[in-house]
Amino acid sequence: MITTCIFDAYGTLFDVTSAARAVANEEKHITFAKHWVKVAKYLAIKATTIYLASDNYEPIF
Amino acid sequence: MNQYSDFWQVTKDGLDFALEESGIQSSELRERLLALYWKLSAYPEVQGLLSNLKSNGYNTGILSNGSPDMLDSAVNSAGLNDVLDAVLSVDNIGIYKPSKHVYQMVLDNFKCSAEQILFVSSNSWDVAGSTKFGFQTLWVNRNSEPPDRLDARPRWTAKNLVSIPTLLKDLA
Numbered sequence: 001m002i003t004t005c006i007f008d009a010y011g012t013l014f015d016v017t018s019a020a021r022a023v024a025n026e027e028k029h030i031t032f033a034k035h036w037v038k039v040a041k042y043l044a045i046k047a048t049t050i051y052l053a054s055d056n057y058e059p060i061f
Numbered sequence: 062m063n064q065y066s067d068f069w070q071v072t073k074d075g076l077d078f079a080l081e082e083s084g085i086q087s088s089e090l091r092e093r094l095l096a097l098y099w100k101l102s103a104y105p106e107v108q109g110l111l112s113n114l115k116s117n118g119y120n121t122g123i124l125s126n127g128s129p130d131m132l133d134s135a136v137n138s139a140g141l142n143d144v145l146d147a148v149l150s151v152d153n154i155g156i157y158k159p160s161k162h163v164y165q166m167v168l169d170n171f172k173c174s175a176e177q178i179l180f181v182s183s184n185s186w187d188v189a190g191s192t193k194f195g196f197q198t199l200w201v202n203r204n205s206e207p208p209d210r211l212d213a214r215p216r217w218t219a220k221n222l223v224s225i226p227t228l229l230k231d232l233a
Contacts, residue, residue: 002197002229004171005114008158008182009125012201013107014135019097029090035083039094042079043072 016044067152068128072098099131103139110222111144119229120171122147124164124180126157147171159190167196179229181222189213199225 010016017040023029024036032039076094080086114121122145125132129150136142149166156162167178175195182188188200189211200208200215201222208214217228 001177002119002179002232003177004120004122004167004173005179005181005225005229006122006124006167006196007180008184008187009123009127009132009135010101011183012181013103013123013141014101014139015104016098016101018102019094022097023090023093026093029087029093032085032090035085039076039079039083039085042082043075 011044016040068126069131072131099134100138101135103135103141104221106222108140108144110225111141113226114229115144117226117229120146120173122149122167122170124149124158124167126151126163128152158187159193161190161194164191164194164196179225181225185209185215186211188215192216199228 007013017037020032020036020040020043024033073095076091080091111121123132123136125148127135127150129148129152132148132150136145136148147170149170151157151163151166154162154166158164164175164180167180168175171178176197178196179199180188180191180196181199181201182191183201183203185200185202185206185208188198189209190213192198192213192215198215199217199219201220202208202218203220205220219225
């Protein structure tokens, strides 16, 4: 019987694209509008790659 | 790599790569994006879901590769303090998910067994690792992405978090 619900944070509870989307809507950074989706996606992939390659990573597989 | 990198450093490194790959050179834009990363929005269904789970007697928590200060900021910004029993960061043991030592933190904190845990993640590698550890798992696949080719698959997949109370009710 399940008693406890545990959630990952970034991308699961918190919208990691919200920062890039918010900046894309700011007049000061209007040229970022055409880049924000790509930047948000690259950030998620690259961050994962970096910590999986770090000494702090220990594979379960 | 032979050096410690906490999640904030990883985030900055990842953003620098993303900006360079997109041909963007603006320190002002970089600083603006990094500042906003400390107060990310929660997805629309999160507050209601966690409140529902708490009112139905479930323990709730976060298990993240994020650093404690980043997580505290995000939880505070989203107003989730009252609906979370624990916010567990890998910083406490210095190893990232999907290490089994990270998933063990949940059992140590809540004094329960792996099969009593519903673990929810948007990362399919995280779901694979936690499935292999013994958690019951749900993959939140908001963008209809194909799963990573790993040897463990989630028990459930959903487009968002909305269906979790119904899923739990059906299992009870």
